[in-house]
Amino acid sequence: MSKRPLPPFECQYRGRLLAGVDEVGRGPLVGAVVTAAVILDPERPIPGLADSKKLTDKRREVLYEQIIEHAASWSLGRCEAGEIDRLNIFQATMVAMERAVAGLHVAPEYVLVDGNRCPGWRWASEPVVKGDSRVEAISAASIIAKVTRDREMVVLHEEFPEYGFASHKGYPTPVHLEALGRLGATAHHRRSFRPVQDAIDAVGLYSRAEDQELQYPADLFENID
Numbered sequence: 001m002s003k004r005p006l007p008p009f010e011c012q013y014r015g016r017l018l019a020g021v022d023e024v025g026r027g028p029l030v031g032a033v034v035t036a037a038v039i040l041d042p043e044r045p046i047p048g049l050a051d052s053k054k055l056t057d058k059r060r061e062v063l064y065e066q067i068i069e070h071a072a073s074w075s076l077g078r079c080e081a082g083e084i085d086r087l088n089i090f091q092a093t094m095v096a097m098e099r100a101v102a103g104l105h106v107a108p109e110y111v112l113v114d115g116n117r118c119p120g121w122r123w124a125s126e127p128v129v130k131g132d133s134r135v136e137a138i139s140a141a142s143i144i145a146k147v148t149r150d151r152e153m154v155v156l157h158e159e160f161p162e163y164g165f166a167s168h169k170g171y172p173t174p175v176h177l178e179a180l181g182r183l184g185a186t187a188h189h190r191r192s193f194r195p196v197q198d199a200i201d202a203v204g205l206y207s208r209a210e211d212q213e214l215q216y217p218a219d220l221f222e223n224i225d
Helices: 057-070 081-087 089-102 136-159 174-183 194-202
Strands: 018-024 033-039 073-079 110-114 125-128
Touching (some): 033 089, 073 081, 073 136
Parallel strands (some): 018 110
16 A cells, blocks of 8 residues: 655744754764755746755765855764764764754755754754655755765775675665675774674674784794794
8 A cells, every 4th residue: 555645844933044954864874964955946947856865876866066166055973983873873863954954154044954853053943754755945955965875885885895895785685685794894993882792792803814914923933043
């Protein structure tokens, strides 16, 4: 049975300084949770904005560049793996969202947040369920956040190609879990997440063979004149 689509969202705020906020990266086992805040410019519309998860990589990249160029203001926020471990992923996401909004160079008068809860912050705001497909400013934020985090995972893949980060973006896929179980966790993994902790308990932390100190036999240099 298919789900009934949500009705169009009607915002009580009617002004121009409306910020949309979304996050990417709550579920992965590695890396930061990345958030974005975007204030669109009504005079410079961007056709085709939609939930970033429903767009192809190529289309996301095109829209990313258009948002950067045409938005009235945009900003990124983040919490790294260490902060996630210290705060928990929910609180870290709230902190990252607040950082994104605080970073806008144009102060918003109202903020719409994807999901069912807003951080406890100073801005007038409301949550929007499925907002990334119902509010253009949130769609734009979801695109900025996802492209940014996906690019970071490609960079991390270059450092740790054994884990396949470029393909699964850090999510707990079979490929990722197998690599964790075989290689252990990197310094970028979230140690508070159960699969990562299990890998550390079983295998330890990742280390390259060339990074390990060479161990010589105790008698290697005996009886040498």
